[in-house]
Amino acid sequence: MTTENFPELTLKDVRLAVESGGAALIDVLPPEHFERRHIPGALNACVYQVVFLDEVAKLAPDKSMPIILAGAGAGSMDVHTAAQKLRRAGYANISVFPGGIEECAEAGYVLEGSAARTLDQPFPAFAPEPRLYKLTSGDTAILWTGRNHNISHHGTLSVSKAEMDFTQGVRSGFKGIFEIDMTSIADKNLEGDPLKDVLEAHLASDDFFFVSLFPTAVFTLTEATPAAEGTATRPNYVMTGQLSLRGVGKTIFFPAHLRMLDDGKIGLHANFDFDRTDWGVIYGSARFFRHLGMHVVYDHISVEIRLVLA
Structure with a gap:
């Protein structure tokens, strides 16, 4: 599947942008996942929800404001889907962090949340009790x-x-x-x-x-x-x-x-x-x-x- 091109940032780029306060970092995963783990300083607007654009508008009312989108990680279309939605809505300064939560965890980057030290399986395994x-x-x-x-x-x-x-x-x-x-x-x-x-x-x-x-x-x-x-x-x-x-x-x-x-x-x-x-x-x-x-x-x-x- 082809996607539009958006600037792709490294984990170092994301950390510097958040620390400087020069961009809004938006985690596009569901709120229950965000509550369990997210990048420090991130905000949340779930790209899977129909109100995604409304939620982003609350977080970044100025459409010229730099926005960085973070999601699950490599192989997931979440950040690119979010970026396309935002571009069509008129947001002009969008970047994506394709490594997402998975790269943060692999790099040992400290996350925040109620289960910040764990990483859930993206597709839970079928594991019934032996009975x-x-x-x-x-x-x-x-x-x-x-x-x-x-x-x-x-x-x-x-x-x-x-x-x-x-x-x-x-x-x-x-x-x-x-x-x-x-x-x-x-x-x-x-x-x-x-x-x-x-x-x-x-x-x-x-x-x-x-x-x-x-x-x-x-x-x-x-x-x-x-x-x-x-x-x-x-x-x-x-x-x-x-x-x-x-x-x-x-x-x-x-x-x-x-x-x-x-x-x-x-x-x-x-x-x-x-x-x-x-x-x-x-x-x-x-x-x-x-x-x-x-x-x-x-x-x-x-x-x-x-x-x-x-």
Whole structure:
């Protein structure tokens, strides 16, 4: 990604500028990070907040005033993003300190704050306790979407059981089991329409998921592999396991986010498509029928899963 050119300062340059009082040093990281550690003399305006420019205007009302921007460090776009915002807002004298907090810490420069002697990981590691985690009530959502040429239907399913076993630790591999209550299948985009009950009954019938005979679908996690480039905004694991649906068991794999939540719980979030016909759900599929007319249903179903385990 290309960026505009702004004067880049060294740590020595920053120290001299702050000590002389000739520039406003603005830390562009979130306020909770600023409270934990920041360069002495720095002010704070978080570039991730929509009120960033308003906050800077309070700190530096004179747009000709020299401003130095400091952030996380090398590889983070925070200071350059802030500089571009300020330039577009009319600030004329902007410099950046690309080394940021990380360079300060590596150089042994004394920082200020409640945890000034430590340096948090930019993307906290997935580090569950070595124990069995189970589904928490009220924190579950399985969303599905099915489509044809003219419309998309979306709805929900309930998870009746979810467990992930980390007793052997993350590196040694972990297993899990997830049970889905197929009798709970519900359509949401037809709320208030008499056709809602008709569609739900059809989905439950032998044309689709045959829930009277197969009321539960089960995904058994057999392997979870760390994903390449698994940053905080990309899936960090690839989940592989056996999906038993409508009496058919097949191996599937999909990318997923496994994250530690603030309260020590585990959050699992995944979204993927799968071909329903591989599990014998063939109604409306042109792979198996011709002259379907208005009864065409696309083969692929989209699924989004959100679970919290404790």
